[in-house]
Amino acid sequence: MTRSMRHRTVVTVLTAFLMAISACSSGAGGGNSPEEAGPPKPGGTFTVLMPSDTKTLDPHKESSYNTHERIGLVYSRLLREKISPDLEYGDIQLEGDLAKEWEVSDDGLTYTFRLRDGVRWHDVPPVNGRELVADDVVATFERIRKEGFQAGLLQNVTDIEAPDDHTVVLRLSEPFVPLLNNMANHHMWILPREAIEGEVDLNTKAIGTGPFILERWDRDVATTYRKNPDYYEKDLPYLDRVVFKVVPGQEARVAAFRSGEVQYAAASTPEEADTLRAAVPDARMLEVGSTTAVLLYLNQDRKPFDDLRVRQAISMALHRAQMGKVLWRGGKYPAPVQQLQKYALGQEELKRLQPYDPERAKRLLAEAGYPNGFRTKLMVTSGYGPQYVRQAEWLVEDLAKVGIRVELEVVEYATYFSSRWPGEEYDMGIGPQTPFLEPDEHLRVQLHSDGARNWFNISDPKLDKMLAEQAKVTDPNERAEKIKEIQRYVLTEVVNPINVWDRPVRVFIQPNVQNNNPQPAYGFPELRTTWLAQ
Amino acid sequence: MLQLIVKRLVYGFLILNIITVFLFVLIRLIPGDPVRVQLADAAVSQERIDELTAQLGLDRPLWAQLGSWYAGAVRGDFGESFSTGRPVASIIIERLPLTIELTVLAMAVAVTLGIVVGTVSAVRRNSWLDNVLRVGSVIGLSIPNFWLGLLLITFTSIVLRWVPPLSYQGPLENLGQNLAQMLLPAAALGVVLSASIARLTRSSMLEVLGSDFIRTLRAKGASETVVLFQHGLRNSLIPVLTYIGIQIGGLLGGTVILEQIFALPGLGRTVFEAVSSRDYPLLQVCVLLYGAIFIFVNIVVDVSYGWINPRMRRAD
Numbered sequence: 052m053t054r055s056m057r058h059r060t061v062v063t064v065l066t067a068f069l070m071a072i073s074a075c076s077s078g079a080g081g082g083n084s085p086e087e088a089g090p091p092k093p094g095g096t097f098t099v100l101m102p103s104d105t106k107t108l109d110p111h112k113e114s115s116y117n118t119h120e121r122i123g124l125v126y127s128r129l130l131r132e133k134i135s136p137d138l139e140y141g142d143i144q145l146e147g148d149l150a151k152e153w154e155v156s157d158d159g160l161t162y163t164f165r166l167r168d169g170v171r172w173h174d175v176p177p178v179n180g181r182e183l184v185a186d187d188v189v190a191t192f193e194r195i196r197k198e199g200f201q202a203g204l205l206q207n208v209t210d211i212e213a214p215d216d217h218t219v220v221l222r223l224s225e226p227f228v229p230l231l232n233n234m235a236n237h238h239m240w241i242l243p244r245e246a247i248e249g250e251v252d253l254n255t256k257a258i259g260t261g262p263f264i265l266e267r268w269d270r271d272v273a274t275t276y277r278k279n280p281d282y283y284e285k286d287l288p289y290l291d292r293v294v295f296k297v298v299p300g301q302e303a304r305v306a307a308f309r310s311g312e313v314q315y316a317a318a319s320t321p322e323e324a325d326t327l328r329a330a331v332p333d334a335r336m337l338e339v340g341s342t343t344a345v346l347l348y349l350n351q352d353r354k355p356f357d358d359l360r361v362r363q364a365i366s367m368a369l370h371r372a373q374m375g376k377v378l379w380r381g382g383k384y385p386a387p388v389q390q391l392q393k394y395a396l397g398q399e400e401l402k403r404l405q406p407y408d409p410e411r412a413k414r415l416l417a418e419a420g421y422p423n424g425f426r427t428k429l430m431v432t433s434g435y436g437p438q439y440v441r442q443a444e445w446l447v448e449d450l451a452k453v454g455i456r457v458e459l460e461v462v463e464y465a466t467y468f469s470s471r472w473p474g475e476e477y478d479m480g481i482g483p484q485t486p487f488l489e490p491d492e493h494l495r496v497q498l499h500s501d502g503a504r505n506w507f508n509i510s511d512p513k514l515d516k517m518l519a520e521q522a523k524v525t526d527p528n529e530r531a532e533k534i535k536e537i538q539r540y541v542l543t544e545v546v547n548p549i550n551v552w553d554r555p556v557r558v559f560i561q562p563n564v565q566n567n568n569p570q571p572a573y574g575f576p577e578l579r580t581t582w583l584a585q
Numbered sequence: 586m587l588q589l590i591v592k593r594l595v596y597g598f599l600i601l602n603i604i605t606v607f608l609f610v611l612i613r614l615i616p617g618d619p620v621r622v623q624l625a626d627a628a629v630s631q632e633r634i635d636e637l638t639a640q641l642g643l644d645r646p647l648w649a650q651l652g653s654w655y656a657g658a659v660r661g662d663f664g665e666s667f668s669t670g671r672p673v674a675s676i677i678i679e680r681l682p683l684t685i686e687l688t689v690l691a692m693a694v695a696v697t698l699g700i701v702v703g704t705v706s707a708v709r710r711n712s713w714l715d716n717v718l719r720v721g722s723v724i725g726l727s728i729p730n731f732w733l734g735l736l737l738i739t740f741t742s743i744v745l746r747w748v749p750p751l752s753y754q755g756p757l758e759n760l761g762q763n764l765a766q767m768l769l770p771a772a773a774l775g776v777v778l779s780a781s782i783a784r785l786t787r788s789s790m791l792e793v794l795g796s797d798f799i800r801t802l803r804a805k806g807a808s809e810t811v812v813l814f815q816h817g818l819r820n821s822l823i824p825v826l827t828y829i830g831i832q833i834g835g836l837l838g839g840t841v842i843l844e845q846i847f848a849l850p851g852l853g854r855t856v857f858e859a860v861s862s863r864d865y866p867l868l869q870v871c872v873l874l875y876g877a878i879f880i881f882v883n884i885v886v887d888v889s890y891g892w893i894n895p896r897m898r899r900a901d
Contacts, residue, residue, distance in 0.1 A: 098751075100751075103858065106623075106668040106669045106862075107668075107669060107670070112623075113623060113624075114624055115623075200624055200629050200633075254669075254670060269752070269753075269850075270669075270850065271850035271854065271855075272752050272753045272850050273751075273752045294752075296751045296752055296848070297848060297850075298751060298848040299845045299846070299848060299854070300735075300738075300845060300846040300847070300848065302735050302738050302739055302846065303738055303748075303751075303846060303847060303848055305739075305742075306738050306739065306741075306742035306748040307748055307751055309742050309743070309746075309748070310742060310746065310747070310748045312748065312751060462616075463617075464861060465617040465622050465860075465861055465862065465863050466615070466616040466617045468621065468622065469617045469618040469619070469620075469621035469622040469863065470616040470617045470618055470621070471616065473618075473621055503629060503630055
C-alpha cells in the first residue's frame, strides 16, 4: 500500500523511502553557465529534499548515500572531480582539493601529495579554525584502514607518513593504479585529528575544511549548513545556506517543488517527470544518465545459469530498445562501466554486443539442453519503487517468448539487500547497480571470483587475470583500453550480471538556479559554485 | 470496581509479556540482517560483518538475547538502537509526543465531525440532508486514510498553492507552524474515522429517540432541545464513546503511514524505518508501546463503561 506513496533507498514499503536513490544519489542540476545570467550573486538558501535521514555522520561507519550526501559539503578530500559547465555529466576529471600537487613514483609504489597552504578547519570547538596539517590526513587514513568500510580503496598501501606538515606520502607493496581516483572518492573525506582521537563525537558532528559549516542536525527533520567564510577558494561558496530536509513522500516533494520551496526535484519514472513538468512549467529539465543501470543477475551456482549459452540466450531475449521506449521513455544501452565516460563503450558497439535475437536465443537454449525452455524465479524488490517491479514484469514477458517461464517474486527491500542477494538465495534477481566512481571498485569487487560483492558466483580465471592486470597499468589511456576490453569480455563471455538498460533520470531545476553542474558523486560538490539569481 | 481494575491490569500485564516474547522471536525470524542493511553499498569482508554481528550480540542464542533484553528492561534499560547507537528510551521519548498530538488532533476532528453529522442525520432522518450525509459517510468509510492524505497534499498545492511547512517544529517551539503541519494529516485520519462515528451516532440516536422514556418526556411537555440534546444525545453517546476508545488503536496504526507521507518525525515513522533497517531493539520497544497503549485504552474503556453505565458495575 505504500506503493502508492511512491519509492528506495532504501529504505522500503515500507520501502517507500528508497525510491529516490536516484533522486538523491547525486542530485542534479542545470548546466547554466554564469555568463547567461550575469556575474554570480552571493546569498540565498538552497533547499534539497531527501527521502530519508542518515543514521550517523561518521564517514567511516555507514556507506549509505544518506551519510555521504550530507557530509560532503562539510569535508574536503585530497583530490576531487572538477565541477564545470564545460564537462558533461560523468566526464570525471581530477583536480586538487586539499592537495595542490601530487606525484606518483615511476615504479607506482610511492604517492606523494603536497597540501595547500593556509587551509583552515571550520571555526568550531575543539578544532577552532586551526590550520590543516599532513598529520590530519595520516590520522584519517589510519582510521579508515583500521575500521572504515572503505579500507579497500587503500588497497596495497603499507605505509602512510607525514615527512613535514604539508606532505603526505603513501607507500604501496605493489602497484595499485586506482589509488589516485580513489583519493577523489566520495567516501574519502579528510577529518581533523582531534575528531579521530575522540574529542569530537563523529556520530553527530562534522567539522571539516569544506565550503559549508554544519550548523545543526535535527534527526529525521533537517540538516542545516551555513557558508564557511574562511573557505580556501576565494569568493566561494556563493550560497549563504544549504538545507537538506527529510521528506519521504514523493507527493510532498512534488508539492514543495511546485510551491518553489525547493530548488530541484528528481523524477525516477517518466510519470513522475510528467507531474513535475506540469507542476513548474518553466523549470529546466536535465536528463542525466543514471549512475545505476538496471541489472538482471543470475546465480551461477544454480542450474541452468552455470551454462554460458543460457546466460547469452537470456540477454538476447530482452527487447531492450522497445523496453526503453515504452517503460522509461528514453535511456541508453547499458554497460558495466557506463557513467564514467573515460571508460565507456560507444552506443553502437553496445547495441551490437547486446543484440535482440529471440530466434538465436531459442537455438542457444536448445544447444544447452533446454529446447523447451525451463522454469525459474525472478526476485525483485518494491524498495526501489514500482518502476522496478514493472521492469521485472517486462522481462518476464520477453523471456516467456523464448520459452523461459519466470515466476516473479516481490520481496521487501531489507530482505532483498541484506539476506537473499548476499546469501545467494535466488535464481535470478533484478535491481540497480550500486554507484561507483572507479572501475576497479566495481569490476573487481563484483566480478572477481574473490570479490567481496560477487554474489553471482562468477568464477572465470581469464576474467580474474584481466581484472588484476588493469590495476597495474600506469598509463591512463592504456588502462582505459584494458577496461573497455574487460567490458567487452563481460558482455559476451561472462554475461552476468546482464545489463538491462541505462535508465534516464530527469531532474527539474527552478529557473533561478545558476551554475549548478552536477557530477555522479555524493556530497553535492556542485553546490560550491551554485548561485541563485533574483 | 477496584477488583475490576486490578483484574484488567493483571491480564494486561500478561498480554504484554506474551507480546514481548512473540515480537522478539518474530522480528528475528523475518529474513534480513541488520548489519548488512547498514553496509548495503559497501564491499565489506565477511570477517568484518561477523565482528559487527558479534558487537550487536546477534551471534548469541535467541533465549540468551531475550534474557538480557528482560534483564535490561526491568531496570528501565531498553538497549540501544542498532542503526544510530542511541538509547531506545530517549528516541521514543523524543518521538512519542508528536504521535500523541497527531492522534489527539485526529480524534478531535473525528469526534466533532462524526457526532455533528450523526446527530443531524438522526434528527432529520430520511430527509435529503440525511441521505447526502449517509452517502458521504459510506464514502468516508471506504477511503483509506493514506490515500486521502495524498489527495489532500496534492489538492492544496495545486488549488490553494499552499504546502505545509516542511521542517517539523514542535508545538512549544512554534505553535502556528506546528498546527499547519498537523492540519492535513489530522484531517486525513480524522475524516475517515468520523464516517463510522457518524453512522454509529445516527443509529444509536434513532434507537434512543424511539424509546419509551423519550415519549414520556415529550408527553410531559419538554422542549425539543431538551429532548434531543439533554436526553437523546447524551444517552446515545454511550456506545459511541466505547467505540471511540477502541478506535485509538486504529488511529495509531494510521499514523505510521501518514507520518511518512507528511514528513513528520513521530513514532510511526520511527517504526517504519526500524522495520526497514531491521533495528530490532528499537522495533521491539516501539511495537510493544503500541501494544501497551492499546491494552491501556481498552482497560480505560472497560472501566469507564462501568462508570458511565451503572448497570455494568454490578454485572462484574
